[in-house]
Amino acid sequence: MEVTKKIIKFTIFSLLISLSSATSVVDFCVADFNYPVGPAGYPCKNPANLTANDFSSSILSVPGNTSASIFNLAVSSALDQTFPGLNGLGLSMLRLDIGVGGVVPLHTHRASEVIIVIEGSIIAGFIASDDTPFYKTLNKGDIMIFPQSLLHFQVNVGKGPALAFVSLNSASPGFQTTSLALASNDLPTEIIHKITLLDSQEVKKLKKMFGGTN
């Protein structure tokens, strides 16, 4: 009898805990940039001051300028920093304009991603943590997922420019691009050579391309 009571109490307690973690005490939390960001995002703007404009954006409506990029790529971002209504909701969107022959270079982020191709033809892929590559050609309307933290890429293999949109399950995914991580900073060439086995001349060439030193 006593044991049954304990089990019931424990079950109710667990239920309360799971309910409290699954529900939020607010519907939304539009970012207030007057305060610093923390692990859970930005503090909320006063709800009394919000309008529909806080929950909509035209950031992704305009094609980016791909010729300004070494990768022939333009990324437009609707993240919490550019679209404060996303704060705390665990999602974001990007627009990818990829010029002829352009690429989204090998990169990673904390969030999982789904891509949808709107125009053109791309090879998209990721490399699993056991180093198995998964890649294929995507055409208009095709979607593909890139699980969180895994290195992934897209290559425009069509005759014209490609357009795709991605959605990520974080408002602040934290992008890290391999070539920039290696060659856009002052990490010494000698160390980069040792940790990657890339030829020092190649490292210097990349540093020149991406503004790195040392």
Ligand SMILES: *[C@@H]1O[C@H](CO)[C@@H](O)[C@H](O)[C@H]1NC(C)=O
């Ligand atoms: C927010 O709304 C309150 C009440 O209407 C107003 O007093 C305050 O100035 C507003 N704040 C901003 C930043 O607009």
Ligand SMILES: *[C@@H]1O[C@H](CO)[C@@H](O)[C@H](O)[C@H]1NC(C)=O
């Ligand atoms: C695109 O970028 C290139 C290179 O920076 C620049 O020369 C060109 O004027 C830009 N085009 C537009 C439409 O902004």
